Amino acid sequence: xxxxxxxxxxxxxxxxxxxxxxxxxxxxxxxxxxxxxxxxxxxxxxxxxxxxxxxxxxxxxxxxxxxxxxxxxxxxxxxxxxxxxxxxxxxxxxxxxxxxxxxxxxxxxxxxxxxxxxxxxxxxxxxxxxxxxxxxxxxxxxxxxxxxxxxxxxxxxxxxxxxxxxxxxxxxxxxxxxxxxxxxxxxxxxxxxxxxxxxxxxxxxxxxxxxxxxxxxxxxxxxxxxxxxxxxxxxxxxxxxxxxxxxxxxxxxxxxxxxxxxxxxxxxxxxxxxxxxxxxxxxxxxxxxxxxxxxxxxxxxxxxxxxxxx
Amino acid sequence: xxxxxxxxxxxxxxxxxxxxxxxxxxxxxxxxxxxxxxxxxxxxxxxxxxxxxxxxxxxxxxxxxxxxxxxxxxxxxxxxxxxxxxxxxxxxxxxxxxxxxxxxxxxxxxxxxxxxxxxxxxxxxxxxxxxxxxxxxxxxxxxxxxxxxxxxxxxxxxxxxxxxxxxxxxxxxxxxxxxxxxxxxxxxxxxxxxxxxxxxxxxxxxxxxxxxxxxxxxxxxxxxxxxxxxxxxxxxxxxxxxxxxxxxxxxxxxxxxxxxxxxxxxxxxxxxxxxxxxxxxxxxxxxxxxxxxxxxxxxxxxxxxxxxxxxxxxxxxxxxxxxxxxxxxxxxxxxxxxxxxxxxxxxxxxxxxxxxxxxxxxxxxxxxxxxxxxxxxxxxxxxxxxxxxxxxxxxxxxxxxxxxxxxxxxxxxxxxxxxxxxxxxxxxxxxxxxxxxxxxxxxxxxxxxxxxxxxxxxxxxxxxxxxxxxxxxxxxxxxxxxxxxxxxxxxxxxxxxxxxxxx
Numbered sequence: 001x002x003x004x005x006x007x008x009x010x011x012x013x014x015x016x017x018x019x020x021x022x023x024x025x026x027x028x029x030x031x032x033x034x035x036x037x038x039x040x041x042x043x044x045x046x047x048x049x050x051x052x053x054x055x056x057x058x059x060x061x062x063x064x065x066x067x068x069x070x071x072x073x074x075x076x077x078x079x080x081x082x083x084x085x086x087x088x089x090x091x092x093x094x095x096x097x098x099x100x101x102x103x104x105x106x107x108x109x110x111x112x113x114x115x116x117x118x119x120x121x122x123x124x125x126x127x128x129x130x131x132x133x134x135x136x137x138x139x140x141x142x143x144x145x146x147x148x149x150x151x152x153x154x155x156x157x158x159x160x161x162x163x164x165x166x167x168x169x170x171x172x173x174x175x176x177x178x179x180x181x182x183x184x185x186x187x188x189x190x191x192x193x194x195x196x197x198x199x200x201x202x203x204x205x206x207x208x209x210x211x212x213x214x215x216x217x218x219x220x221x222x223x224x225x226x227x228x229x230x231x232x233x234x235x236x237x238x239x240x241x242x243x244x245x246x247x248x249x250x251x252x253x254x255x256x257x258x259x260x261x262x263x264x265x266x267x268x269x270x271x272x273x274x275x276x277x278x279x280x281x282x283x284x285x286x287x288x289x290x291x292x293x294x295x296x297x298x299x300x301x302x303x304x305x306x307x308x309x310x
Numbered sequence: 311x312x313x314x315x316x317x318x319x320x321x322x323x324x325x326x327x328x329x330x331x332x333x334x335x336x337x338x339x340x341x342x343x344x345x346x347x348x349x350x351x352x353x354x355x356x357x358x359x360x361x362x363x364x365x366x367x368x369x370x371x372x373x374x375x376x377x378x379x380x381x382x383x384x385x386x387x388x389x390x391x392x393x394x395x396x397x398x399x400x401x402x403x404x405x406x407x408x409x410x411x412x413x414x415x416x417x418x419x420x421x422x423x424x425x426x427x428x429x430x431x432x433x434x435x436x437x438x439x440x441x442x443x444x445x446x447x448x449x450x451x452x453x454x455x456x457x458x459x460x461x462x463x464x465x466x467x468x469x470x471x472x473x474x475x476x477x478x479x480x481x482x483x484x485x486x487x488x489x490x491x492x493x494x495x496x497x498x499x500x501x502x503x504x505x506x507x508x509x510x511x512x513x514x515x516x517x518x519x520x521x522x523x524x525x526x527x528x529x530x531x532x533x534x535x536x537x538x539x540x541x542x543x544x545x546x547x548x549x550x551x552x553x554x555x556x557x558x559x560x561x562x563x564x565x566x567x568x569x570x571x572x573x574x575x576x577x578x579x580x581x582x583x584x585x586x587x588x589x590x591x592x593x594x595x596x597x598x599x600x601x602x603x604x605x606x607x608x609x610x611x612x613x614x615x616x617x618x619x620x621x622x623x624x625x626x627x628x629x630x631x632x633x634x635x636x637x638x639x640x641x642x643x644x645x646x647x648x649x650x651x652x653x654x655x656x657x658x659x660x661x662x663x664x665x666x667x668x669x670x671x672x673x674x675x676x677x678x679x680x681x682x683x684x685x686x687x688x689x690x691x692x693x694x695x696x697x698x699x700x701x702x703x704x705x706x707x708x709x710x711x712x713x714x715x716x717x718x719x720x721x722x723x724x725x726x727x728x729x730x731x732x733x734x735x736x737x738x739x740x741x742x743x744x745x746x747x748x749x750x751x752x753x754x755x756x757x758x759x760x761x762x763x764x765x766x767x768x769x770x771x772x773x774x775x776x777x778x779x780x781x782x783x784x785x786x787x788x789x790x791x792x793x794x795x796x797x798x799x800x801x802x803x804x805x806x807x808x809x810x811x812x813x
Contacts, residue, residue: 165417172401172412179399182363183413184383300403 006259011252012139017213019251020150021046021205025229026236026243027150027157028201033233034161035194036174036301040096041081043226044103045199046206049074051111053207054119054217063122067146067207074203075196077103082195085305086188092303100226108219115218119211122146146208151244153201158240170194174299177306187306202226224277231280235287237297246283253279312375314339314498315360315467320369322355329355330366331522337467342489342499344509344530346542347519348739353502356519357469360500361393362386373466384415390466394456394473402445402575406455409444413459430461434488445575449598450481457488468492469500474508478597479767479800486512504542504740506535507768520544543740555775558588561759562609562640562728563621567628569608577601579608580783586728586759591750593774593791594763597803601783602763603645606732609761610642611635623727633668639727641665643717645736645763647710651717654706658698661705662687662720669724686723694719695745711742718746722753729753732763747773767799779803 025042032039053070057063081099084090124144125131131141161167170190173180177187209225210217228250236242257272265272313336320333330352337343347353358364360371362380371378373389380386383393400409407424411417418426424440431438436454444452453473460468470489474482489499489512501513509516510530518526518541526541562585569579579601586592596602607613609620611632619628622638632642644650652661663683667673672683687701694715698708705713714734721729734750735743751773754760763780764770770777770791777791779802786802 165411168404168408168412172404172408175401175403176399179401180412182383182395182399184362184387185412297403 005263006256009135009138011255011259013142015248015252015255016143016147017251018255019247020147021209021213022225022229022232022250023150023244023247024153024205024208025202025226026232026247027153027240028198028205029229030233030236030238030240030243031157031161031170031201032194032198033302034174034238034299035170035191036177036299036304036306037085037191037195038092038096038303039078039081039099039195039198040093040230041078041099041103041226042198042202042229043222043224044100045074045077045202046103046209046226046229047107047220047222048077048103049203049206050210050221051107051114051206051217053203054114054210055110057119057207057211058114058117061120063120063211066119066211067204070207070211071200071204074201074206075199077106078195078199078202079192081199082192086191086195089305089307092305104220111217111219115216117217119215119217122212122215144212146204146212154240154244161240171299174301177301177304181306191306202229205229228277228280231284235280235283237287238299239297249283250276250280313337313372314341314374315378315500316372316375317356317360318370320356320359320366320371322359322364322366328522330359333369333519333522333524335517335524335527337498337500339466339498340493340496341515342493342501342513344513344516345500345502345519346504346506346509346516346538348504348542348741351519351542352522353519354471355522357393357471357500357502360386360467360469361391387415387463387465390464391469392460392463392465392467393469393471394453394460395471400444400452400455402443404444405440406438406442406444406447407440409455410440410459410462413456414462426462427458430458434458434461434491435484436488450477450484453477453481453485457485461492465497467498467500469502471502472504473501474503474505478803479796482508506530506538509538510535518542539740545741555589555591557590558757560585561588561623562586562761564609565619565621567608567615567619569604569613569615571601571604572613575599577604577783579604582608582783582785584778584785584788586761588727588757588759589754591754591760591762591773591775592788593770593777594761594780594785595767595770595777595799595803596763596765596780598765600780600803602732602765602780604783605780605785606642606644606730606763609640609730610644611640636665636668636724640730641669641721641724641726641728642730643721643732643734645732647713647717648706652705652713655704657702657704658691658696658708658716659684659687659701661716662690662701665720666724690716690719690723693723694749711738714738715742715746718749722749726753726758728759728761730761730763733765734762735764735766735769743769767796771796 025046029039029042049070052073053066056069057066077099081095084095085092122144124142127141131137161171169185173185173187173190181187206222209221214221232243232246235246253276257275261269261272316336318334320330322330333356345353355364359366362383362385365381378389380389407420407427410427411423417423427438427440436458438454438458444455473485477485493499503509513530516528516530517524520542530538565583567579567582571578577600608615611630615628617626617628622640627635627638648654653664663672663678666686670686672679672686684701690696691698691701696716697712708716718731718734734746747769750760750762762770762773774791776788777794778788779786779799781803
């Protein structure tokens with residue numbers, strides 16, 4: 001085994017790319033859950049975003065249009081969930097699981113003739129001088145625009161949730177929909193918007209996966225990223241800043257185990273591939289041991305169906 | 311002078327029930343007007359129409375002589391109508407300032423708002439820290455949040471729905487002081503309550519509702535509580551007669567019970583000790599959130615504790631679960647009817663099975679004896695006068711009072727040696743409440759020990775033989791209920807321990 005083949009700088013750079021799809025999906029789900037809705041369909045929305053973004057990018061030749069279309073399609077499928085749970089009062093857990101199944105199936109149907117094609121390239125930014133600096137240059141100034149966008153989005157969501165009236169109303173709806181309704185807020189409308197936002201973020205994450213991270217279309221390519229995003233929301237105690245830590249932790253373990261595999265570590269690759277998921281489970285168990293602190297941040301109405309009683 | 315608010319012919323029907331039928335009255339500027347009625351009389355519906363949450367089917371409202379038909383709460387607030395809700399419409403995980411901002415249509419920046427909150431709370435004597443989290447506040451402080459939220463909008467009409475149900479007597483005095491000051495400034499108040507003494511103290515006029523109709527008006531100061539109650543109920547009320555209390559042998563002994571709460575906003579029990587005798591009704595007073603729920607959980611066996619902390623007829627049972635305790639004669643009826651005492655979507659028969667199976671032998675080797683269970687449920691319904699079409703109906707289809715009679719009846723019918731009840735008559739109409747109290751007293755007369763946890767002091771004074779106060783998870787010394795004054799209890803409820811040697 002040759003550990004010296006693993007360069008820390010490359011590791012950090014690829015870690016960020018590996019984490020971005022999960023981070024985007026987790027941020028979207030965080031907003032959805034803050035509004036009191038539990039959408040377990042993240043995986044389905046992600047893969048729809050992946051396939052739709054891929055098709056759009058290949059057809060138009062523009063990765064930007066691919067991202068846009070991926071986000072739109074993610075939001076569109078999330079509306080199935082939204083209408084079922086918000087207007088028809090369907091159970092959120094069952095509907096979310098159904099959305100995942102539906103998304104996976106629909107994506108393989110849509111993507112059937114797109115396997116094996118290369119999408120248009122989406123390159124890293126290059127700022128003269130700055131990007132050429134040793135170490136710092138590649139870690140800070142050498143990524144593609146979507147990574148910067150995901151970081152800006154994290155900050156934006158934090159600012160929205162904690163500093164704006166809209167964010168306050170959203171949190172209030174997630175905290176007690178009955179009280180929010182009594183004050184005259186439109187609970188269902190706010191939740192519809194949150195779900196659409198969550199769908200768009202998941203779709204964007206999926207598109208990043210098929211356009212940048214892999215970059216190809218393959219059936220079932222999300223491989224549980226949507227579930228990890230859900231876990232990261234809990235790990236982050238519904239705080240955007242911590243979602244970065246969670247996503248990068250998972251991405252870091254993923255990239256590290258790949259590097260270790262390449263370096264020829266004498267452990268079966270099957271075990272190494274497990275490590276990111278194992279790490280997620282272990283971290284969640286540790287987090288859950290402190291219930292009191294966690295439940296302070298958890299939206300109190302999470303997953304509860306809202307009936308407007310007049 | 312034109313009245314501030316004039317209502318006439320208001321009618322609102324829901325499928326199967328007419329909630330308001332041709333209701334009309336008026337409120338003058340600077341008047342404190344009481345709206346009286348039992349549960350289900352239509353008070354809430356009427357208030358929701360004034361606040362724009364519900365639209366009337368027919369009828370007319372006029373504010374300052376102008377037609378007034380708010381289609382949403384925002385419109386009502388803009389017209390100068392503000393409301394303090396019965397079940398607080400607050401968000402526990404948000405700060406006081408955030409909660410207040412949510413109730414305003416054009417909330418200023420957080421800092422400016424905090425200053426405004428401080429100045430208003432100072433002006434009306436309502437101490438309030440804008441930065442604290444609402445989940446950490448007492449019920450009285452929470453209500454202040456609601457009131458300050460209303461006052462910041464300079465309302466012309468303040469609607470208060472059961473404002474004192476969760477307050478200590480001292481907090482009630484502070485509230486009334488604030489209301490009087492508001493009235494003197496020309497704000498009208500619509501005051502909804504079933505506490506008749508309070509209405510006599512504070513209200514200028516009263517309108518009485520029964521089954522959706524106005525059945526009378528009166529000047530509360532000229533009436534007695536009894537005459538008003540009878541107008542409300544429509545029949546004469548009987549009050550339970552207390553029998554002389556002879557303490558029997560100790561049935562339940564609780565010693566240094568410690569129980570950390572699992573709810574982040576809950577209260578841990580600290581060093582609770584008392585003993586309950588045969589034939590005793592022990593009343594436990596205290597403001598909501600001082601450990602009442604936790605005490606019930608510890609006694610019912612839902613939250614196990616150290617074995618030695620609870621002794622039932624000589625046996626240590628602290629770590630035993632509810633069924634073991636039931637078999638030994640310790641039964642409990644928690645406060646929350648729907649979801650805790652009864653499963654809302656299950657039939658009354660099934661609900662009867664849930665707590666009755668062990669003691670009533672309703673199962674045989676794991677199989678349910680449905681016939682016996684149904685007979686048991688029917689017996690409860692008959693003996694406790696539960697108004698329902700049949701035992702097969704879902705628990706949630708019953709009115710609060712009827713379900714409460716069923717829940718209490720289910721336990722009493724099992725002939726407990728000890729019965730623990732939390733808020734047995736909360737949100738229950740006057741006649742059902744009287745019935746339940748009578749049943750509890752009868753149970754004690756037959757030699758059972760009864761522990762009644764309640765926030766209704768009048769209720770406790772009426773039925774208790776002995777008396778203790780729960781404050782911040784600690785239980786005061788148990789004393790005889792005769793000779794205790796409301797002021798003394800109020801001080802205890804606020805956490806002040808009055809002279810130990812005295813009682």
